[in-house]
Amino acid sequence: MSEPTLSTRDRIIDTAMDIVRDQGVVKLTLDEAAKCAGLSKGGVLYHFKTKDELIRGMLEAMILQHEEIQLAYYQREPEGPYRWVRAVVRTAYDSDGLAKDRVAAALMALVAVNPELQKTIQAHYEKWIARIRADSPNQMLAELICMAMDGQYFESILGLELCDTTEREQMQAYLLDLLKREDGALR
Known part of the structure; x- marks a missing residue:
């Protein structure tokens, strides 16, 4: 094909x-x-x-790609509380995700100095946070984990790699287990 x-x-x-x-x-x-x-x-x-319009197009294409990865994880997750947060965690640790692409790092640098480009990301973040709040009984925990995943994403984009593969796998498992325990405690 x-x-x-x-x-x-x-x-x-x-x-x-x-x-x-x-x-x-x-x-x-x-x-x-x-x-x-x-x-x-x-x-x-x-x-x-303009070049800024092209960069905005690139940024939107990367966000769409990120959303497709996240949606694929969401669809594989069992229904229930924290489904979106679990998808966020899995997306953040995806070895083929955007965090491994040097273009993402360059675009983030441009976004950091361009308030108009920041608006593009802000609109998507608002949608993502609404999703997370809608299926998270403990919104503080959900948002804290999402903020940690933002840190994981930016660590990777910047090439800092503060953790090795085993540590990242352990962190991912810990966060998913934490969500499972939290869900069980609420029942």
Whole structure:
């Protein structure tokens, strides 16, 4: 079965991610994206009027990819309290997740200095927190674990790797067990 053909917009975003991954964020320009995607600059400008719009498109594509991974974990989790939090924990420790992609680190650096890009992430965080609050009897515990997973995610993005694979596996198991015990104590 052949892969679906990417839209021109998605091809530009994928190309921009490749540029950042291979050459660094400094090399990302609309001209470079056009050249590497095999398009005219006008073809890129049709979809993205500015570099910030292209970066926002890249950020939204990464968020969508993250949500797809999280939703897949959510669907595999048994129903019950903390289902979304369990999916968050599993996503944070996913070895193929976004935290292992150098593009994520570059985009986070850009978001940190650009309030308009921060709004893109803030809107998604609000949705994610609403999900977590909706199925978590102990919202304080759920939010604390999610904040820890944000820390895990950023540790990985920044390449700090403060824990080895075994320690990460132990932490994941501990957090999931903590949620299970909390659920049992509430019944």
